[in-house]
Amino acid sequence: MDPGEGGSPAAPSTSVAAPAFRAGADADTREDAGKQVVVILVGPPGSGKSTFAEAVMAGAAAAGRPWARVCQDTIGKGKAGTKIQCLKAAADALKEGKSVLIDRCNLEREQRSDFVKLGCTVQADVHAVFLDLPAKVCISRSVSRTSHEGNVQGGMAAMVVNRMLKNKQAPLLTEGFSRITFCTDDDDIKKAVDMYSALGPSHSLASGVFGQKSKGPVQTGIMKFLKKADTSSVNKSSGTMVTSSERKTGQQNTTLKQENLEAGGACSMQVEKKLDNLKEKGEQSKERVSSDTSLCTLAFPSISTADFQFDLEKASEVIVDAATDFVQKHDNVRLVLVDLSQKSRILSLVKDKAAKKSFDSSRFFTFVGDITQLHSKGGLQCNVIANAANWRLKPGGGGVNAAIFNAAGEALQHATKECADTLRPGNSVAVPLPSTSPLHQQEGVTHVIHVLGPNMNPMRPDCLKNDYTKGCNVLREAYNSVFENFASIARSYPGKQNDETSSRKSASGVISPNDSKTKREGIDDSERTKKYNSMGSSDAPNQAREEDNKKNGGVTNKTWGSWAQSLYEVAMHPEKYKNADSILEISDEFVVLKDLYPKAKRHVLVISRTDGLDSLADVKKVHLPLLRSLHSAGLKWAHKFLEEDASLTFRLGYHSVPSMRQLHLHVISQDFNSPSLKNKKHWNSFTSAFFLDSVDVMDDVDQHGSATINPDEKLLAMELRCHRCRSAHPNIPKLKSHIGACKSPFPSHLLKDKLLSVSTGRTGCS
């Protein structure tokens, strides 16, 4: 062990600790005794994280508490690894019932937020231990060490430590920690080590901030947090929030009360109980209410029933139908309809109607409160909130829209602008909320889904003039779009997976054109066609807006960069290129071309020659014979390649959202052994739900008249998983070395009819 680091090598054998940090003094024996703890160490190289972790591990083992240390410096088979590896190791340890020490620098909020989330997901207590030693101490220790696991040592160490400290952000309770311990010298560290070492399985530590010395008297526990919330979370747009003094006397129990749809529903009981605790115990329970959920939660306002004057009775029917339908189809998600007023008529209508339905009432309920302060003032943690936006996606206008833009700050405006310019009724757009936004920091909201509902107010744009047939359809589309976008976000939360079928089949994504939803509602193809055509039309008064909406609702009128035109050129004028080695076949219907940057040993494109078919989004039932021709040609070439190399396996399919213009089918061998496969996007575009198997596309077009595409950009940013054994890998080089060696069989859903090899023979239709 490096004698200069940590300063407390004797800690594991020490059982007596100073009073301020003694486990016995801070511990309260609670009902949930034995709860797991995630301790996130925060500190630069040289601050003694590893010594701390090792000492706690040793001591805790003696105290009978199973801990795992997740150390980024050693996680890659003894060498430095990645954050993803750490997250996985931590998740695995938590699954095994262990408490976890996260031993990595974690100096910035962003770097530790995923670990906080992980802890919240399994309902563990999440603590931070901030090893806030003077920079010169950390530097001198890291400079002098000679065998650091992460190779931060020697002359370079000073630079690394200085650079990291420049960006350090002290942990805050609002990040989701229930306890933060500051250590500013070796003595503090020793006390903290002793405290965690002595923490037996039947104890837990009190919530709050401990050991912070710099700013006057130490604020203990949650009071600091409450004080912070008082000054920072006043909602300018709402005059109905409880004041700080009301909260302290427990009045928030009535003002901000969750109203379960079915009396005595499990969730209601749980929250009521916790709110009772809040009354009795004051500050502590409050934190526990907020972190007490493993469900990814969407809070949404009633759409169109305020300014857009939509009939409440009809709206409530749509809400209940859409929401109950959604929670029945998706696991691990929760929907909460929120309104400011306890007398809200829409809430009572929804409650009444929902009470007559049978579904899991803990996963859809109503809540009275301010949608921008659900966590800090209502004790309800919502990962995602929906916003009843205006078509320009601009702040202002009063109501929920103004409140959300106000609360989220400029970060939301910028983030929104990056996602979309405008919105059509019935559509929604999910905007990731930057971690700089107060709404993210204080309320834990990671995404805002803007949605535009139908308008019945003649003073507002696109008034439907009481056409409630259309109105209800648009409102239903709006809710479905929000929910599908939410499902897509929920899938990216650790441990919050939805079922495979719905994820593959849904058209959810950053921008949801509601394609799959209209099908579900029984709107026929001609109607959908009309919808898309109208978006591209040049109807005089709305031309500018329609132009904007090409980016939004429809995918058919995407603009293509000059670099994206080459396949179109080849398809339109193949004769110009017929002498090129890369052209394998030319017919009236298609051109077969070797991919210029093949992502596998064999990778060809079968390009349609039909002008106007830019991508799968343009395909209609009339194109089914063309799809079959492309598929046959693909099969033919795959067979040819199999004759040359019998070890290959082929898959035929389309990219949901292609980068190159002109409909083209990929025929690609599943070795993915190619230097041109260089990044995550390449990998995920062929191995995630972004890749749509040709046989599925043909079925879909046959049955529904169009292809159910999944335009979710997140699919391309997903973690890197082996397409055979599904193991996760931290980066492309490591993934590639794994897939070169992986001999696992392909997943069964592919083996069924999606793969072509010598052993499987001819696959799909011909």
Add this chain to the structure above:
DNA sequence: GTTCTAGAAC
């Protein structure tokens, strides 16, 4: 210092 990723420009 190196390795790798992600965003901008084309």
Add this chain to the structure above:
DNA sequence: GTTCTAGAAC
């Protein structure tokens, strides 16, 4: 789609 490069991570 690619290349280039800044920045993240340690």
